[in-house]
């Protein structure tokens with residue numbers, strides 16, 4: 001690839017397809033993310049690193065971009081094989097180090113959000129089962145190097161500025177090489193699909209449903225201001241014009257909010273009913289993603305005073321204001 005950074009695309013069991021892991025040929029030899037915890041993924045990672053003329057045992061630093069298991073699952077195994085340091089932003093550390101417990105708490109939080117927003121109990125139950133089955137694709141890891149928002153991660157030949165950009169997850173971290181005008185964006189900015197603003201249990205222990213899309217759009221504003229020529233994302237191909245892409249994302253989210261405003265103008269609807277009106281019958285595995293999408297846009301309307309939340313039999317229902 002370019003600037004001593006190489007992409008290794010690792011298979012995942014998820015709808016998103018392969019995940020990009022980046023090998024940075026520098027000192028320390030650095031891996032950005034590691035892929036999900038599976039034999040196939042491990043084999044492909046090992047092979048990918050070897051094809052670049054290194055061995056997995058040579059890796060000295062693994063940098064984690066966020067808490068999702070398609071990026072995190074193999075971190076511990078790579079660190080164990082190589083003795084590499086593991087770096088992650090401070091807000092991600094409790095999740096990474098207590099993965100199973102934290103994932104279980106996330107699932108419980110998600111169940112509450114789903115029931116509150118009208119997803120039928122059988123769907124919620126099925127999705128919990130799916131989530132538990134997927135849990136083995138993640139694994140805990142020890143973080144040996146805690147990163148802070150705004151700090152500089154120094155390698156021999158480059159400096160990576162660390163920025164917390166929550167929204168897709170609460171722990172999204174991007175790495176900016178100012179000198180090379182290059183950004184490792186992870187899932188904060190993807191070229192071929194818009195990043196899901198997944199509603200996730202807040203890292204500060206609060207019980208309230210976070211406004212993930214609102215947070216995400218604020219993060220995206222900050223990234224739009226960055227001067228970069230090349231963005232290397234967590235899935236899919238490199239991005240060359242991040243401002244145009246970000247503007248397209250802003251337009252997409254505005255259009256979707258308008259559509260939802262029309263739907264709740266016709267009649268009050270729960271978020272689940274809105275999702276069905278938008279996308280028809282939704283696969284169980286996509287129920288939480290689509291719910292997060294809908295609630296994100298409902299939040300935009302609520303914050304603008306264009307929607308109101310009322311309650312119907314314990315379910316949140318939204319009406320146009």
Ligand SMILES: [Zn+2]
Pocket residue numbers: 066068168169187
């Ligand atoms: Zn992700």
